[in-house]
Amino acid sequence: MEGRIIDLADARIRRGDHIVRGIAANGMVRAIAITARQTVQTAHENHSTSPLVTAALGRLLMAGLMMGTMSKADDELITLTVHGDGPIGGLTVTANNHGQAKGFANHPNVWLPPKADTHLDVGGGIGAGELSVVFDRPGIAPYSSQVELVSGEIGEDLTYYFAVSDQVPTSVGVGVLVDTDTSVRQAGGFIVQLMPGHFESLVDELEANLAAVTSVTDLLERGMSPSDLLGYVLRDMDYQELEVVPAEFHCGCDEARASRAVAALGERELRDMIEKGETAEVYCHFCGRRHYLALDELRELLR
Numbered sequence: 001m002e003g004r005i006i007d008l009a010d011a012r013i014r015r016g017d018h019i020v021r022g023i024a025a026n027g028m029v030r031a032i033a034i035t036a037r038q039t040v041q042t043a044h045e046n047h048s049t050s051p052l053v054t055a056a057l058g059r060l061l062m063a064g065l066m067m068g069t070m071s072k073a074d075d076e077l078i079t080l081t082v083h084g085d086g087p088i089g090g091l092t093v094t095a096n097n098h099g100q101a102k103g104f105a106n107h108p109n110v111w112l113p114p115k116a117d118t119h120l121d122v123g124g125g126i127g128a129g130e131l132s133v134v135f136d137r138p139g140i141a142p143y144s145s146q147v148e149l150v151s152g153e154i155g156e157d158l159t160y161y162f163a164v165s166d167q168v169p170t171s172v173g174v175g176v177l178v179d180t181d182t183s184v185r186q187a188g189g190f191i192v193q194l195m196p197g198h199f200e201s202l203v204d205e206l207e208a209n210l211a212a213v214t215s216v217t218d219l220l221e222r223g224m225s226p227s228d229l230l231g232y233v234l235r236d237m238d239y240q241e242l243e244v245v246p247a248e249f250h251c252g253c254d255e256a257r258a259s260r261a262v263a264a265l266g267e268r269e270l271r272d273m274i275e276k277g278e279t280a281e282v283y284c285h286f287c288g289r290r291h292y293l294a295l296d297e298l299r300e301l302l303r
Helices: 008-015 037-047 051-068 122-126 155-166 200-211 216-221 226-233 255-263 267-275 295-302
Strands: 018-024 029-035 077-084 090-095 100-105 129-137 140-148 170-178 184-194 240-246 280-283 290-293
Touching: 008 240, 018 226, 029 051, 029 226, 037 051, 037 100, 037 184, 051 077, 051 090, 051 100, 051 122, 051 155, 051 170, 051 184, 077 122, 129 155, 140 155, 155 170, 155 184, 170 200, 170 216, 184 200, 184 216, 184 226, 200 226, 216 226, 255 280, 255 290, 255 295, 267 295, 290 295
Parallel strands: none
Antiparallel strands: 018 029, 018 240, 029 184, 077 090, 077 129, 090 100, 129 140, 170 184, 280 290
């Protein structure tokens, strides 16, 4: 009798936040999907975000995580920045290709009335402005591109970015469902791209499949995993899963980095702080942590 081989590591990854990469139509379609409830919840807790900002920042975090997995360089970072004239002001997210991202909002406690369909008004919170994408790899000058925001809803803006900057037909769907207690109930999304040389018939087929996706969070509420999301979006297109990667909110700031930041102030500033009996406080915008250096630690830095 044949038995089923179960990959315990794979099963463990799929129990938490994770990203799935796959292809369809004999490689003419590239697809990525994510579930990231805990990642977005961590961002909410770190920054005490309102439901509106939780949704906005969460969408950008998940987009960064998925776009990060597109990179083939282990040490490359991608930074997504949204500048808007709405009350949120702006969002910044940095991600790598190991499923780690961090981010913050300029104004984390913004409240607006919901839209007519009862959804959070993310576009109203962001307003009109610009989306900037920067790719940064050590030893190479950073590459950046900017596009105007088309709606401030994040998914539509990134769809436009791929069309204008990369000239790749792309559909980006990201959604965050905030519960009545302001915790994150669902968070997930997908990126689907048509590769160069694709058959024109694929465009109509994919558009028909995507038209059935009214809301990413509705699909998540049905119990769909990232694999299920891609299977649904790419149904009848010979979808094949390639890779599963864990996802998390990860900042990486620590006492050593805080010390280096203070040391960068220079000898004159350090001496002045010590003479006045002041301690140093280093605040991390990405994760909201505060690192404190006592006088003895400042003296050690000076030495």
